[in-house]
Amino acid sequence: xxxxxxxxxxxxxxxxxxxxxxxxxxxxxxxxxxxxxxxxxxxxxxxxxxxxxxxxxxxxxxxxxxxxxxxxxxxxxxxxxxxxxxxxxxxxxxxxxxxxxxxxxxxxxxxxxxxxxxxxxxxxxxxxxxxxxxxxxxxxxxxxxxxxxxxxxxxxxxxxxxxxxxxxxxxxxxxxxxxxxxxxxxxxxxxxxxxxxxxxxxxxxxxxxxxxxxxxxxxxxxxxxxxxxxxxxxxxxxxxxxxxxxxxxxxxxxxxxxxxxxxxxxxxxxxxxxxxxxxxxxxxxxxxxxxxxxxxxxxxxxxxxxxxxxxxxxxxxxxxxxxxxxxxxxxxxxxxxxxxxxxxxxxxxxxxxxxxxxxxxxxxxxxxxxxxxxxxxxxxxxxxxxxxxxxxxxxxxxxxxxxxxxxxxxxxxxxxxxxxxxxxx
Numbered sequence: 020x021x022x023x024x025x026x027x028x029x030x031x032x033x034x035x036x037x038x039x040x041x042x043x044x045x046x047x048x049x050x051x052x053x054x055x056x057x058x059x060x061x062x063x064x065x066x067x068x069x070x071x072x073x074x075x076x077x078x079x080x081x082x083x084x085x086x087x088x089x090x091x092x093x094x095x096x097x098x099x100x101x102x103x104x105x106x107x108x109x110x111x112x113x114x115x116x117x118x119x120x121x122x123x124x125x126x127x128x129x130x131x132x133x134x135x136x137x138x139x140x141x142x143x144x145x146x147x148x149x150x151x152x153x154x155x156x157x158x159x160x161x162x163x164x165x166x167x168x169x170x171x172x173x174x175x176x177x178x179x180x181x182x183x184x185x186x187x188x189x190x191x192x193x194x195x196x197x198x199x200x201x202x203x204x205x206x207x208x209x210x211x212x213x214x215x216x217x218x219x220x221x222x223x224x225x226x227x228x229x230x231x232x233x234x235x236x237x238x239x240x241x242x243x244x245x246x247x248x249x250x251x252x253x254x255x256x257x258x259x260x261x262x263x264x265x266x267x268x269x270x271x272x273x274x275x276x277x278x279x280x281x282x283x284x285x286x287x288x289x290x291x292x293x294x295x296x297x298x299x300x301x302x303x304x305x306x307x308x309x310x311x312x313x314x315x316x317x318x319x320x321x322x323x324x325x326x327x328x329x330x331x332x333x334x335x336x337x338x339x340x341x342x343x344x345x346x347x348x349x350x351x352x353x354x355x356x357x358x359x360x361x362x363x364x365x366x367x368x369x370x371x372x373x374x375x376x377x378x379x380x381x382x383x384x385x386x387x388x389x390x391x392x393x394x395x396x397x398x399x400x401x402x403x404x405x406x407x408x409x410x411x412x413x414x415x416x417x418x419x420x421x422x423x424x425x426x427x428x429x430x431x432x433x434x435x436x437x438x439x440x441x442x443x444x
């Protein structure tokens with residue numbers, strides 16, 4: 020039969036809890052009695068005869084727990100507790116006061132000084148052991164919480180670093196995307212052009228631009244890729260590459276004429292080809308709307324396709340506004356879609372406006388839509404201004420209408436004045 024355990028035999032304290040205890044008492048006999056009780060249970064014990072000696076000792080030796088007598092010369096027990104709590108390591112110490120007092124006022128004084136627990140003299144081994152176990156549970160939870168907080172702080176620091184790097188990347192991506200629409204103002208023969216775009220986030224899916232096909236033909240486009248994030252921006256950048264340049268090797272909208280010179284392709288055929296390419300070559304769920312126009316600079320003949328994009332508008336010299344296009348499905352949603360090229364004529368003094376739905380469908384607080392309530396007035400109000408002033412004026416009117424400087428959707432606009440010798444840029 021195994022021998023019965025001694026009543027004072029207990030397991031060693033677990034890791035991360037109480038290991039070292041400081042006993043403070045001006046009575047050597049009581050101090051040694053407490054020390055022996057603790058040592059039998061496996062704790063390392065340090066001793067101090069008064070509060071001043073205890074503080075000096077703690078400058079050299081860290082401990083987990085302090086057991087202090089209440090009545091001592093010099094610093095009393097509550098005074099020592101208060102001094103301990105003012106030290107950098109004070110909050111991590113578990114402090115027990117030894118007292119012969121039982122009154123509520125004394126207990127309140129000790130708790131007010133910062134004591135965690137009390138032991139009433141004479142101290143029994145069983146009660147001392149129970150108090151230390153309670154201290155171990157408290158300190159164990161405190162240290163686990165501190166470790167968790169340290170891990171959380173490290174994780175937050177790493178996240179801040181990642182977000183900082185992402186923020187820098189997004190700002191760089193925004194600058195690169197903004198560079199896709201340069202120049203913002205141009206004069207090409209009888210056409211004066213101005214354009215702008217504003218992403219609702221760092222980057223967006225809107226794009227407006229133009230390209231010179233030949234001395235006679237000018238291409239114009241406005242497109243809007245679904246979504247507003249990096250995926251939309253990357254697709255927008257790819258589409259910008261397919262609509263740049265003035266030769267058939269760099270621009271999907273430019274072909275080769277019978278004489279070998281560049282010529283604008285039929286806009287509907289171009290958009291149908293883009294639809295096939297997006298569905299067949301790009302592994303993406305994104306789609307886009309687009310308005311693609313070809314302007315004959317000599318005659319004002321305008322050919323255009325409208326695929327899910329807001330109708331282009333023409334503002335005449337006398338303030339009349341007419342919508343162009345026959346509508347059509349977005350690009351990249353369904354295979355086999357057909358698109359229609361429409362024709363119109365720009366007269367001298369006409370202004371062509373291409374816009375995204377971030378402008379036409381913008382709402383104010385009462386749900387009123389900009390296109391229905393204020394777009395026409397805003398266009399007419401800026402009609403006498405050159406396009407480089409009319410574009411910011413339109414965006415300013417939009418901000419006033421919605422009550423927001425930045426919209427909840429990407430915004431883009433292109434204006435072209437067709438004025439052979441008339442309106443200036």
